[in-house]
Each structure stands twice: as structure tokens, then as C-alpha cells.
Amino acid sequence: MLSLPARYGRLGALITPVALIVFMIHFLSANFGSEDSLTGSGAIPEAELDAGTSPHEPPCPPPLPGIEDILVVVKTGITEAQEKVPVHLRTTLRCIPHRLIVSDYEEEIAGERTHDVLRRVDPELRETNKDFALYNRAQTHGGRSGLISQDMNKVANGATGMSGNPGWKLDKWKFLPMIHEAAEFRPNASWYVFLEADTYPIWRNLLAWLEPMDPEQALYLGNQMQIEGIIFAHGGSGFVLSQAAMRQLVDFHAPRQDEWDRFTEAQWAGDCVLGEVINKAGIPLTWSWPHVTTGSLWEADAFSHHYQRNVWCSPAVTFHHMNPTDIERMWEFDQEWFANQTHPHLLYSDVFRNLIRPSLNFHRDNWDNLADDKPSPGDHGISPPAIPASPSDCEEYCASLPNCMQYRVDDRGRCTTSKSPIRGVPKSGLRSGWLLDKVDAHVEELGYCDIPAWVMP
Numbered sequence: 001m002l003s004l005p006a007r008y009g010r011l012g013a014l015i016t017p018v019a020l021i022v023f024m025i026h027f028l029s030a031n032f033g034s035e036d037s038l039t040g041s042g043a044i045p046e047a048e049l050d051a052g053t054s055p056h057e058p059p060c061p062p063p064l065p066g067i068e069d070i071l072v073v074v075k076t077g078i079t080e081a082q083e084k085v086p087v088h089l090r091t092t093l094r095c096i097p098h099r100l101i102v103s104d105y106e107e108e109i110a111g112e113r114t115h116d117v118l119r120r121v122d123p124e125l126r127e128t129n130k131d132f133a134l135y136n137r138a139q140t141h142g143g144r145s146g147l148i149s150q151d152m153n154k155v156a157n158g159a160t161g162m163s164g165n166p167g168w169k170l171d172k173w174k175f176l177p178m179i180h181e182a183a184e185f186r187p188n189a190s191w192y193v194f195l196e197a198d199t200y201p202i203w204r205n206l207l208a209w210l211e212p213m214d215p216e217q218a219l220y221l222g223n224q225m226q227i228e229g230i231i232f233a234h235g236g237s238g239f240v241l242s243q244a245a246m247r248q249l250v251d252f253h254a255p256r257q258d259e260w261d262r263f264t265e266a267q268w269a270g271d272c273v274l275g276e277v278i279n280k281a282g283i284p285l286t287w288s289w290p291h292v293t294t295g296s297l298w299e300a301d302a303f304s305h306h307y308q309r310n311v312w313c314s315p316a317v318t319f320h321h322m323n324p325t326d327i328e329r330m331w332e333f334d335q336e337w338f339a340n341q342t343h344p345h346l347l348y349s350d351v352f353r354n355l356i357r358p359s360l361n362f363h364r365d366n367w368d369n370l371a372d373d374k375p376s377p378g379d380h381g382i383s384p385p386a387i388p389a390s391p392s393d394c395e396e397y398c399a400s401l402p403n404c405m406q407y408r409v410d411d412r413g414r415c416t417t418s419k420s421p422i423r424g425v426p427k428s429g430l431r432s433g434w435l436l437d438k439v440d441a442h443v444e445e446l447g448y449c450d451i452p453a454w455v456m457p
């Protein structure tokens with residue numbers, strides 16, 4: 001599926017048919033990417049700021065085979081780094097030998113130095129373009145004391161993201177400098193893996209995915225997304241560039257920076273800008289959904305079938321919109337799962353059986369399971385419940401529809417359903433329910449996967 005997150009969703013009218021398939025689903029989950037999901041208040045109590053590496057931590061196990069050849073780049077920003085980066089330094093990044101945290105401000109976060117990649121941007125542009133106001137304030141005041149309350153505003157106030165959010169507006173300028181920073185930081189890595197601070201990487205699946213690929217081939221792997229005519233890899237889902245692709249990209253962009261700065265000024269999404277430079281550099285995107293996705297673990301739809309992809313048997317390589325608690329939880333599971341020698345991969349079916357299914361109940365109040373298929377009167381000749389529907393009307397309706405796995409009733413008594421069981425997220429005023437017998441019967445039918453379904457270039 002060409003999954004479009006909410007911040008791209010409202011551009012639907014501009015999206016050409018190749019992209020149309022399922023992005024509607026994503027319109028409705030009003031979540032935002034890394035730089036855009038900021039905390040409401042700027043100040044974070046000292047006690048919550050945890051050190052990344054404490055002296056009590058056990059030494060790292062021997063490095064995972066292949067991880068030495070990878071540079072992991074995590075993109076963050078001054079308005080979110082303290083909240084979102086330390087958890088990674090304790091978990092996913094702790095034993096990663098080559099890593100780089102890129103930001104809009106150089107500082108120490110839990111013992112790790114961030115790299116200010118915006119120092120690479122043309123100084124005149126930084127002075128004149130208003131997007132850099134936050135950057136310039138942080139520079140002038142030596143960091144967070146330069147931030148103002150608006151910098152922490154996280155309201156989505158436009159069709160194209162959070163145009164009222166200074167950190168978000170600045171974010172698009174980091175993508176191209178980040179590429180150059182990464183190339184200089186470790187020129188000889190086989191693979192460059194780009195993540196955001198709310199992206200969860202499943203390293204063993206990533207390594208198994210890359211293993212058969214040739215880094216001397218120009219490869220760009222990511223979650224396909226489209227804005228206007230441009231197809232690119234979504235930033236928050238995480239994307240990968242091979243050694244050859246990095247060289248080709250750097251050589252292409254370095255002599256044309258002014259031209260692409262002007263292009264960036266006119267765009268609102270930095271991942272789209274980068275994707276267009278990569279396209280123009282002649283590197284094709286390998287459509288890598290569902291290995292890399294826009295959604296969190298709790299939004300994962302293991303039953304879905306889009307783009308002829310067998311999600312059930314696909315390894316999950318990333319989840320997005322993962323908050324620090326989700327990251328801790330997933331890390332614990334990840335460690336346990338792979339400690340078992342019989343588990344070379346973690347498939348969506350494993351995620352469903354082990355993490356999602358055990359968290360489902362018959363129903364849950366103040367909960368949104370993202371069931372949003374509207375009843376259609378002719379559907380299998382079954383009449384939808386009248387509005388307002390009671391939860392039991394809605395449940396009964398779902399029970400009578402073949403393939404309906406879950407339902408949701410909103411605060412106005414509107415009943416919607418879906419064919420996939422999704423755990424979902426808390427949301428007041430909604431009641432969500434799952435038809436667990438149907439879910440379990442379907443899981444049985446889907447069975448166990450003999451071989452993982454990989455997307456290959």
C-alpha cells in the first residue's frame with residue numbers, strides 16, 4: 001500500500017492514481033512525525049532526563065553480524081531531543097557501533113553529542129528565511145533558553161503539516177545536509193540507515209533484509225509516498241541508502257545546492273525534497289512497505305493485503321510514532337524474541353500473536369481501534385444499525401458481516417467496522433470492540449509462515 005500519513009493526507013486531490021490505493025486509511029489517524037509531535041510544554045523535569053549509558057549497564061554483546069557496515073543516522077531537533085533521544089541510547093542505539101545524531105543544535109543528550117547539520121546551510125539563507133528563526137534564537141542564546149513557548153506548539157494548522165510549528169518548519173532543511181554529514185562522518189559504510197527519534201528499528205530484521213543486497217548498487221529503500229508528482233521514501237518510516245547511492249547522491253547534489261535550496265523553500269516536506277533529489281540523481285526507490293511503515297506497533301494491520309504484499313509473512317523492520325514507553329516495551333520484546341534460536345526473524349504474524357492479540361479484549365471504552373469502514377446499506381444484504389447505534393447493535397452488525405473483525409461506536413452513536421483487528425490507541429468518547437472468535441479463526445486460517453516475504457530491489 002502506498003501509505004500516506006496524516007500530514008500528507010490532505011493533499012489527496014493532488015495524488016495521482018498510482019498512489020491512490022489505500023492512503024485514505026491514514027488520513028484519519030491524526031498523528032504526526034518526529035519533529036512534529038512535540039510535547040506541550042518546553043520544560044522537562046530533570047528527573048525525567050535519563051542518562052543514555054549508565055555505569056550499571058551490562059557490556060554490549062558481540063556486535064550483530066553486519067551492523068559494523070552500517071551507519072545509523074537519527075534525526076531530531078532541539079525541541080524534542082531531550083524527550084525522545086535518551087530512550088534510544090538506552091535501548092535500540094546502545095550497542096550500535098556507528099551512529100550519528102543529527103539535529104538543528106549541537107548539544108549533549110544523555111552523554112551523546114548531537115550534530116548541528118544546519119550549519120551547512122548557506123548563511124545568507126539562514127538569515128533571511130523565517131524558517132530559521134528558531135535556529136537563530138537557539139544559536140544566539142546558547143540553546144534551550146532561546147526557545148519561546150510557540151516553539152513547543154504542536155497544533156496541525158494547515159493542509160500541509162504544522163505550518164505554525166517552528167521546529168517542524170525547520171525540519172525540512174535538515175534532510176540534504178544530513179546526507180552530506182553522514183557521508184563525511186563515515187564515508188565507507190556499506191549502508192546508511194536514516195531514522196527519526198520516534199522510529200523503532202528492528203535490527204535483526206533490517207540486517208537480514210540487507211544481507212543479500214549489494215551496497216555497490218545504487219539502492220534507496222523506503223516506504224513509498226507521494227506528494228504531487230514526486231514519489232519518495234517517508235522520513236519517519238525510516239529509509240536506507242547504499243554506499244553507491246550515497247556517493248551518487250552527494251556528487252549530484254554538491255554542485256547544485258543553491259538550486260535545491262530554492263526548491264526546498266517552495267516545498268513543505270523535507271523527505272519529499274530529498275526524494276526528488278534522489279530521483280534526479282537517477283536512483284530508483286524500492287517500494288518497501290510493509291517492512292517500513294508510518295504507523296506504530298499499535299496501529300499495525302497484520303491482516304492487510306495491499307500491493308500484493310503478504311503482510312502476515314513480512315518481517316517488520318520499523319514502526320513509527322513510537323513514544324518512549326512504546327520503545328521500552330518493544331525493546332524488551334525484541335530482546336526476548338531473538339534470544340530464542342528458533343526465531344531468525346520477527347514477522348507481522350509474530351507481532352500479532354505475541355503483542356497485539358494478547359492486548360485485545362471484547363471491548364474497550366475510550367479507545368480507538370481505527371475501525372473506520374462505514375456501513376454500506378447493500379453490504380451482503382445486511383442492514384446497518386440505525387444511528388445512534390448501541391455497542392451491541394454495532395457488534396451484532398459486525399458479527400453478521402463476513403470478514404468483519406472489529407467495530408467502533410463514536411460519541412454520536414455511529415457504527416463503523418473493519419476487516420482487520422488493530423489494537424489502536426486511547427481516545428475519549430469512542431468504544432471499540434473486537435470479535436475475538438472470528439479473529440482467532442482467521443489467525444488459524446492464515447497459519448504459520450514457512451518463509452519470510454521480503455521486498456527485494
Ligand SMILES: *[C@@H]1O[C@H](CO)[C@@H](O)[C@H](O)[C@H]1NC(C)=O
Binds near residue numbers: 069188189
Ligand atoms: C572504514 O574506515 C574505518 C576507518 O576510517 C576502518 O576502521 C574500517 O575498517 C573501514 N570499514 C570498511 C567497511 O571498509
Ligand SMILES: *[C@@H]1O[C@H](CO)[C@@H](O)[C@H](O)[C@H]1NC(C)=O
Binds near residue numbers: 340341342343
Ligand atoms: C522458542 O520458540 C519456540 C517457537 O516459538 C517455542 O516453542 C519455544 O518454547 C521457545 N523457546 C524458549 C526457550 O523460549
